[in-house]
Amino acid sequence: QVQLQESGPGLVKPSGTLSLTCGVSGGSISSTNWWNWVRQPPGKGLEWIGEIYHSGSTNYNPSLKSRVTISVDKSKNQFSLKLTSVTAADTAVYYCATRGSSSFDPWGQGTLVSVSS
Amino acid sequence: QSALTQPASVSGSPGQSITISCTGTSSDVGSYNLVSWYQQHPGKAPKLMIYEVSKRPSGVSNRFSGSKSGNTASLTISGLQAEDEADYYCCSYAGSGTWVFGGGTKLTVL
Numbered sequence: 001q002v003q004l005q006e007s008g009p010g011l012v013k014p015s016g017t018l019s020l021t022c023g024v025s026g027g028s029i030s031s032t033n034w035w036n037w038v039r040q041p042p043g044k045g046l047e048w049i050g051e052i053y054h055s056g057s058t059n060y061n062p063s064l065k066s067r068v069t070i071s072v073d074k075s076k077n078q079f080s081l082k083l084t085s086v087t088a089a090d091t092a093v094y095y096c097a098t099r100g101s102s103s104f105d106p107w108g109q110g111t112l113v114s115v116s117s
Numbered sequence: 118q119s120a121l122t123q124p125a126s127v128s129g130s131p132g133q134s135i136t137i138s139c140t141g142t143s144s145d146v147g148s149y150n151l152v153s154w155y156q157q158h159p160g161k162a163p164k165l166m167i168y169e170v171s172k173r174p175s176g177v178s179n180r181f182s183g184s185k186s187g188n189t190a191s192l193t194i195s196g197l198q199a200e201d202e203a204d205y206y207c208c209s210y211a212g213s214g215t216w217v218f219g220g221g222t223k224l225t226v227l
Contacts, residue, residue, distance in 0.1 A: 038218075045120065045206065045220045045221040046155075046206050046208075046218040046221070047120075048208075048215070048217065048218060051216075059213075059215060061118065061215060062118055063118065095162060095163070102151045102153065102168050102169050102210070103153035103165050103168035103169070103208070104153070104155070104163070105164075105165035105168075106165075107162040107163055107164075108162065109162055
């Protein structure tokens with residue numbers, strides 16, 4: 001069973017870049033799955049950020065597309081998220097998740113990233 | 118791309134059935150049978166409960182069922198149990214490789 005684990009700084013300064021990595025264990029990132037990032041601001045709902053295939057193909061949420069880059073490192077069996085020009089509105093729990101064809105399963109445990117000076 | 122519309126809260130007594138609606142548009146829910154539902158307990162990651170409108174993953178109770186009519190998908194939980202108290206989110210494919218979630222519904226078991 002594939003397991004996912006997010007890692008990265010828990011605090012980012014306003015106007016800075018948020019960088020997170022999702023390590024994949026129990027399976028290969030070169031499988032037929034897509035690898036996703038989803039976020040959840042405190043007390044609010046889920047927001048899909050974007051996804052990547054092992055080939056490097058990506059899809060992004062149109063509302064975040066100008067600030068988001070998702071990349072994959074097959075040698076380390078992991079994928080990463082970069083979000084630039086962050087503000088307090090980007091404070092959220094960030095989840096990585098995998099998508100087979102039609103749904104997100106499983107998910108990582110999530111990591112809280114706060115944007116504050 | 119707007120979030121799918123869910124009621125903020127629903128409630129029911131143990132043993133009863135409840136239904137949570139998820140309303141989208143003809144560009145997402147109405148166009149694709151790619152609606153999924155997630156259960157999230159406080160402080161935990163979401164858990165897949167229903168995929169492709171009405172399919173249940175292995176291990177999910179058959180008390181959970183899904184359906185769709187037009188631009189609205191629904192999640193029904195029968196025989197409510199205390200452990201079902203959680204937040205529930207729908208999600209739909211929205212075309213052009215994008216996905217959209219609902220705003221979430223808090224289920225209270227009275």
